[in-house]
Amino acid sequence: xxxxxxxxxxxxxxxxxxxxxxxxxxxxxxxxxxxxxxxxxxxxxxxxxxxxxxxxxxxxxxxxxxxxxxxxxxxxxxxxxxxxxxxxxxxxxxxxxxxxxxxxxxxxxxxxxxxxxxxxxxxxxxxxxxxxxxxxxxxxxxxxxxxxxxxxxxxxxxxxxxxxxxxxxxxxxxxxxxxxxxxxxxxxxxxxx
Numbered sequence: 001x002x003x004x005x006x007x008x009x010x011x012x013x014x015x016x017x018x019x020x021x022x023x024x025x026x027x028x029x030x031x032x033x034x035x036x037x038x039x040x041x042x043x044x045x046x047x048x049x050x051x052x053x054x055x056x057x058x059x060x061x062x063x064x065x066x067x068x069x070x071x072x073x074x075x076x077x078x079x080x081x082x083x084x085x086x087x088x089x090x091x092x093x094x095x096x097x098x099x100x101x102x103x104x105x106x107x108x109x110x111x112x113x114x115x116x117x118x119x120x121x122x123x124x125x126x127x128x129x130x131x132x133x134x135x136x137x138x139x140x141x142x143x144x145x146x147x148x149x150x151x152x153x154x155x156x157x158x159x160x161x162x163x164x165x166x167x168x169x170x171x172x173x174x175x176x177x178x179x180x181x182x183x184x185x186x187x188x189x190x191x192x193x
Contacts, residue, residue, distance in 0.1 A: 001049075001054070002049060002052055002054065003054070003057050003058065003159075003162035003163055003164070006049075006052040006054070006057065006162060007164075008164060009048065010044075010045055010048045010049065013044060013048055014041060014044065014045070017036060017041070017044065018036065020034070021033075021034040021035060021036060056158070057158060057159065057161075057162035058159065058162065059155050059158065059159075060143075060152070060155035060156050060158065060159040061143075061159065063155065064146055064147060065145065065146060065147050065148075065152045065155050065156065066143040066144060066145045066146055066147075066156060066159070066173065067143065067144050067146065068141070068142070068143055068144075069088050069134060069142040069143060069144045069174065070088060070089065071088055071091065071092060071131075071134060071135050071138055071142065072092060073089050073092065074089055074092045074093035074094075075087055075088075075089025075090050075092075075093050075095075076093055077090060077093070077095065080095045081095075083123065085127060086125075086127040086128040086131055087131070088131050088134065088135075088144065090128075090131065091128075091131050091132055091134075091135040092135065096125075096128045096131070096132055097125075097128070098132070099125070099128075099129060099132065102129050103129060103132050103133050103136055106118060106129060106130075106133045107133060107136070107137060110133075110137075110172075114193060115190050115193065116133075117178060117186075118130055126176075127176050130174050130176060131174070134172070134174055137172075139170070140170045140171065140172045141163050141165075141169070141170070141171045141172070142171075142172045142173075142174060143156075143159065143171070143172070143173050143174070144173075144174050144176070145173050145174065145175040145176075148175050148178075148185040148186065148189065149185050150184060150185045150188050152185065153185060153188045153189045153192055154192075156173060156189065157192055157193065159171075160173075160193075173189070175189075
């Protein structure tokens with residue numbers, strides 16, 4: 001039940017326990033060997049997990065600033081082509097029109113600068129491009145930012161840290177509607193990340 005970054009120190013501690021036993025067993029007999037039991041491992045995990053403030057790490061999710069994006073569950077929508085706000089589930093449902101050139105450009109921008117702003121007039125498909133980009137890069141742990149204010153930025157950064165954000169395990173935030181009052185906060189988020 002811990003975020004990824006909180007699990008890493010526990011994993012390293014367990015690895016150290018295994019290494020300690022392996023070292024001890026290098027020069028001992030079978031009858032005096034060192035070993036680990038499920039109980040001792042569980043006790044060590046519980047001791048270390050108790051040191052983690054889960055609520056603080058996940059405050060952005062708890063307070064409604066963002067939510068993990070579900071890119072696996074199709075969202076069937078009979079009125080989709082009548083003009084609706086594109087949601088993540090519309091992509092796996094096959095409702096969005098593929099735009100691989102634009103998605104590739106967004107991915108290239110993300111690789112180059114770590115952030116990308118999709119701009120265009122209302123109804124041009126900006127949200128669709130953002131969600132299609134997230135869909136093709138599902139190796140990233142994507143969060144949908146529901147509320148972006150300057151005071152929320154540190155919560156998002158703490159969440160990314162808790163999720164173990166790194167080059168190998170990227171974490172991304174989709175802010176749909178940056179131009180609707182969140183420009184200053186977007187700048188702060190971009191600068192801080």
